[in-house]
Amino acid sequence: MTMKEKIRDVLAALESRLSVKPDIALVLGSGLGGLADELEDAIRIPYTELPHFPAATVPGHAGRFVVGRLHSVPVIAMQGRYHYYEGYTLEQVTLPVRVMQALGAETVILTNAAGGVNETFQAGDLMVIRDHINWFHTNPLIGKNEDELGPRFPDMSEVYDRSLRALAKETAQALGISLKEGVYFGLSGPSYETPAEVRMIRKLGGDAVGMSTVPEAIAARHGGMKVLGFSCITNAWSGTGDQPLSHEEVIETSERVKAHFTSLIKAIVKRMGE
Amino acid sequence: MSLLNQVRDAVDFIRTKTAIEPEIGLILGSGLGELADEIQNPTVLDYRDIPYFPVSTVPGHAGRLVLGELEGKKVVAMQGRFHYYEGYSMQQVTFPVRVMKMLGVKTLVVTNACGGINRHFKPGDLMLIQDHLNLTGTNPLIGPNEEAFGPRFPDMSEPYSKALQEVAVRSAEAVGVELQKGVYAGISGPSFMTPAELIMLRNLGADALGMSTVPEVIVANHMGMDVLGIACVTDMAIGEELEPLTHEQVMRVARETKPKFIKLVKRILHDME
Numbered sequence: 001m002t003m004k005e006k007i008r009d010v011l012a013a014l015e016s017r018l019s020v021k022p023d024i025a026l027v028l029g030s031g032l033g034g035l036a037d038e039l040e041d042a043i044r045i046p047y048t049e050l051p052h053f054p055a056a057t058v059p060g061h062a063g064r065f066v067v068g069r070l071h072s073v074p075v076i077a078m079q080g081r082y083h084y085y086e087g088y089t090l091e092q093v094t095l096p097v098r099v100m101q102a103l104g105a106e107t108v109i110l111t112n113a114a115g116g117v118n119e120t121f122q123a124g125d126l127m128v129i130r131d132h133i134n135w136f137h138t139n140p141l142i143g144k145n146e147d148e149l150g151p152r153f154p155d156m157s158e159v160y161d162r163s164l165r166a167l168a169k170e171t172a173q174a175l176g177i178s179l180k181e182g183v184y185f186g187l188s189g190p191s192y193e194t195p196a197e198v199r200m201i202r203k204l205g206g207d208a209v210g211m212s213t214v215p216e217a218i219a220a221r222h223g224g225m226k227v228l229g230f231s232c233i234t235n236a237w238s239g240t241g242d243q244p245l246s247h248e249e250v251i252e253t254s255e256r257v258k259a260h261f262t263s264l265i266k267a268i269v270k271r272m273g274e
Numbered sequence: 275m276s277l278l279n280q281v282r283d284a285v286d287f288i289r290t291k292t293a294i295e296p297e298i299g300l301i302l303g304s305g306l307g308e309l310a311d312e313i314q315n316p317t318v319l320d321y322r323d324i325p326y327f328p329v330s331t332v333p334g335h336a337g338r339l340v341l342g343e344l345e346g347k348k349v350v351a352m353q354g355r356f357h358y359y360e361g362y363s364m365q366q367v368t369f370p371v372r373v374m375k376m377l378g379v380k381t382l383v384v385t386n387a388c389g390g391i392n393r394h395f396k397p398g399d400l401m402l403i404q405d406h407l408n409l410t411g412t413n414p415l416i417g418p419n420e421e422a423f424g425p426r427f428p429d430m431s432e433p434y435s436k437a438l439q440e441v442a443v444r445s446a447e448a449v450g451v452e453l454q455k456g457v458y459a460g461i462s463g464p465s466f467m468t469p470a471e472l473i474m475l476r477n478l479g480a481d482a483l484g485m486s487t488v489p490e491v492i493v494a495n496h497m498g499m500d501v502l503g504i505a506c507v508t509d510m511a512i513g514e515e516l517e518p519l520t521h522e523q524v525m526r527v528a529r530e531t532k533p534k535f536i537k538l539v540k541r542i543l544h545d546m547e
Contacts, residue, residue, distance in 0.1 A: 087417035137411035190415045191492050194430045196405035196457045200478045241405070241431040250427075 003146055009051040010099045017043060018067050022076035024269055025100035027216060029112035031254025035262050036077040039068030054092060070266060073273035076100050085190035085211055090140035094219035107226040110217055113254050114210035114231035117201050118182055121233050124257045127180040128168045129160050129229030132214050133206055135187040140215040141222055150222035159217050164228040171267045177260050182207025184231055186214030195241035208233060232257050277365060278420050280326040281372045287325050292317035294341045296350035299374035301490060303386035305528030309536050310353040313342035328356050328366045345543040350374055357485055359464035364414035368493035375497040382494045384503045387528050388484035389511030391476050392456055397510060398531045401454040402442050403434050403503030406488050407480055410462045414489040415496060424496035433495055438502040445541040451534055456481025458505055460488025466519055473513035483511060506531050
């Protein structure tokens with residue numbers, strides 16, 4: 001079955017349940033799903049009710065679409081996403097982004113929890129993604145290209161839209177929120193990085209490291225969506241191995257910066273709707 | 275059948291063959307398998323007889339699990355290991371580590387043959403593994419997590435126990451063996467690296483490279499084991515000075531280094547708490 005056919009199946013199950021056609025898609029990362037609770041006139045659709053969507057397996061990842069309005073802008077949010085480390089194929093990981101585009105979203109805002117590799121970053125920082133490095137050792141577009149979805153060789157010269165990044169920075173400034181900018185280094189996980197790997201990532205040009213976002217950004221660009229990305233820096237890697245890390249700490253830090261994160265995204269969506 | 279139940283079946287089988295409850299696990303790399311022959315009161319099990327164990331395909335890797343006593347410690351040793359390049363899944367490659375842990379092993383000693391990237395090394399050197407780079411292109415923990423084994427996102431801030439590294443340094447001094455230290459880059463192989471790739475690995479912070487160890491150590495950390503890693507530098511892998519290399523050369527240096535390597539590992543076992 002082609003991706004196009006799968007998207008068609010999902011739309012058939014989804015479209016009749018929606019009251020709005022979303023303009024903006026939001027992918028909410030670890031601990032950041034709360035933003036979806038602020039949508040007005042929200043309709044919640046668990047992934048498990050949709051064809052071709054497997055059930056999510058990680059605690060903290062709820063696994064549903066929330067469709068509604070944010071500052072009267074129609075949006076579709078993913079509360080929970082699929083990760084490669086869970087054992088899904090990258091086709092499964094990126095199907096929801098394709099679906100959101102097919103529903104009408106022309107822009108996707110990808111968010112994640114990430115480790116800080118740049119030595120000037122601190123736990124609790126927010127980073128707008130300037131670019132990424134695909135270190136998954138695979139690519140969601142491997143296989144026969146479906147020309148209806150996008151080109152065989154998609155351009156990656158500006159994955160994260162320059163004008164949207166500028167908008168994000170202006171908005172953050174207006175709100176008095178400090179916003180870093182940097183390169184997101186995406187890898188499979190699920191084991192966290194060793195100190196030697198943190199130093200390697202730093203040498204390779206990564207500012208933050210995480211286990212998501214890159215496949216979705218590639219699929220979104222393949223389909224011609226505009227992409228904006230944010231990382232919530234949940235811990236600062238020293239590269240010396242002096243700080244063991246647990247998933248609980250990651251969630252705790254996301255909880256702490258959630259207020260900043262939420263107000264920033266809401267303000268950006270509002271300005272994008274103007 | 276779930277991986278957990280496969281491991282349990284393997285453990286149950288091993289327990290019908292021996293009453294020994296090993297505390298230390300040994301993975302014996304290329305050419306070091308002989309150390310298992312020194313294990314006292316051994317119970318020797320062919321991998322092929324143990325439920326769900328893969329079977330080794332590389333010359334020089336025997337393929338037996340040996341349980342018994344070595345230097346006064348209760349050990350389980352893998353004589354021969356599984357490599358990703360042989361076509362096994364990462365779950366198969368790391369299966370024996372999970373079995374060892376569920377047999378009661380708390381400490382894992384991993385050995386291997388590696389190529390030297392650090393210019394200060396020479397063939398025949400032994401290197402204490404301080405850390406690793408996972409450049410295998412995958413991770414043995416991809417897939418649903420089994421909470422009975424360990425957490426979804428295991429911390430890797432100390433993949434190789436600092437306390438055990440200190441023991442190894444003291445043991446090396448005690449037996450007069452020079453011990454290098456460094457970062458081991460784990461690749462899939464089976465082709466050796468090109469000069470350009472070797473230069474890249476050096477730039478990425480690697481001191482040595484090889485085709486094993488990293489998956490086993492990730493899984494050992496997932497299971498909460500303390501790990502000690504020692505690599506035998508069998509050849510130099512300096513990108514700018516690379517000469518053609520054969521498996522036979524690697525095996526020759528491994529063979530020549532063996533007495534020193536065995537002496538060190540035995541002393542470390544002796545010196546462990």
